[in-house]
Amino acid sequence: MAYEHILYEVSDKIATITLNRPDRMNAWTPIMERDVRHAMEASSADDDVRVIVLTGAGRAFCAGADMDALKGLDPDDVRRASNLPPFDMNRRPDWQTRYGYYPSIRKPVIAMLNGATAGIGLVHALYCDLRFAADNTVFTTAFARRGLIAEHGISWMLPRIVGHANAMDLLLSARRVSSEEAFRIGLVNRLCLPEKLREETYAYARDLADFVSPSAMAVIKRQLYEVPFQTLAEATIEANREMMVALAGSDFREGVASFMEKRPPRFTGR
Ligand SMILES: C/C=C/C(=O)SCCNC(=O)CCNC(=O)[C@H](O)C(C)(C)COP(=O)(O)OP(=O)(O)OC[C@H]1O[C@@H](n2cnc3c(N)ncnc32)[C@H](O)[C@@H]1OP(=O)(O)O
Numbered sequence: 523m524a525y526e527h528i529l530y531e532v533s534d535k536i537a538t539i540t541l542n543r544p545d546r547m548n549a550w551t552p553i554m555e556r557d558v559r560h561a562m563e564a565s566s567a568d569d570d571v572r573v574i575v576l577t578g579a580g581r582a583f584c585a586g587a588d589m590d591a592l593k594g595l596d597p598d599d600v601r602r603a604s605n606l607p608p609f610d611m612n613r614r615p616d617w618q619t620r621y622g623y624y625p626s627i628r629k630p631v632i633a634m635l636n637g638a639t640a641g642i643g644l645v646h647a648l649y650c651d652l653r654f655a656a657d658n659t660v661f662t663t664a665f666a667r668r669g670l671i672a673e674h675g676i677s678w679m680l681p682r683i684v685g686h687a688n689a690m691d692l693l694l695s696a697r698r699v700s701s702e703e704a705f706r707i708g709l710v711n712r713l714c715l716p717e718k719l720r721e722e723t724y725a726y727a728r729d730l731a732d733f734v735s736p737s738a739m740a741v742i743k744r745q746l747y748e749v750p751f752q753t754l755a756e757a758t759i760e761a762n763r764e765m766m767v768a769l770a771g772s773d774f775r776e777g778v779a780s781f782m783e784k785r786p787p788r789f790t791g792r
Pocket residue numbers: 546547549584585586587588589590592638639640641642643660662663664665668670673
């Protein structure tokens with residue numbers, strides 16, 4: 523597919539999706555939404571991809587929805603867009619939402635936050651599995667200052683990442699949060715000097731791609747997203763079942779053999 527508002531590249535087992543409207547601080551558009559989803563699902567299905575990086579071109583990650591589009595928004599269009607068809611993903615209903623496809627991506631998704639991350643841009647960063655940020659980045663939920671509410675499941679995602687009190691603060695005030703504060707409250711996993719962000723993010727991604735079992739990553743990711751819906755007993759029973767599958771898999775045999783033979787593993791994801 524020819525993308526209009528993103529760049530897509532796969533190199534050496536790492537797919538990179540770059541929001542690409544740098545002159546508009548990568549402000550979100552419906553075309554960008556279509557492009558990102560297509561690229562995410564293509565990466566998920568591509569056996570040559572083990573890790574996905576989502577980032578922005580230029581000085582911002584994403585400034586949220588493009589205000590020019592919001593200006594003329596027709597509530598009927600929103601109503602139509604919210605009436606989503608069911609996804610064909612064999613996933614639990616809780617993830618049958620507009621951005622619920624993210625947890626179904628079978629590879630780790632790292633948000634490489636190169637600059638301002640606002641509104642729906644922050645929502646997307648939260649749906650990623652890990653967040654690495656430049657230490658001069660600014661974050662804002664923005665919604666309440668635009669007269670909007672906590673959109674697209676951010677009221678569910680944000681407290682699970684930063685805790686209830688921090689989520690309440692960030693959503694009610696919609697204030698600008700520095701990257702230092704974002705790191706302190708757990709919104710981002712790692713802070714980097716801006717000139718080191720790319721190097722550190724890709725070093726982490728490369729480590730996952732080269733040395734971690736793809737099948738183990740896919741299952742661990744699913745386990746963590748399922749757990750809020752499970753009791754301890756259900757999570758344990760599920761883990762026991764997955765453990766039996768893992769123990770019978772070739773990645774397990776390779777993981778043990780490579781350790782014993784003091785050599786890098788050659789995982790196949792099976
Ligand atoms: C359905 C709705 C979903 C949503 O996402 S609602 C939320 C929409 N987004 C926002 O409300 C965020 C608005 N923007 C900001 O708060 C700030 O900006 C940032 C934190 C993203 C970055 O701050 P800084 O680095 O200081 O840049 P700057 O001087 O505020 O902006 C630079 C230029 O970019 C334009 N701009 C910023 N955000 C948007 C946007 N979302 N849509 C369109 N234009 C935007 C500005 O107006 C300005 O332009 P000029 O240089 O001509 O004055």
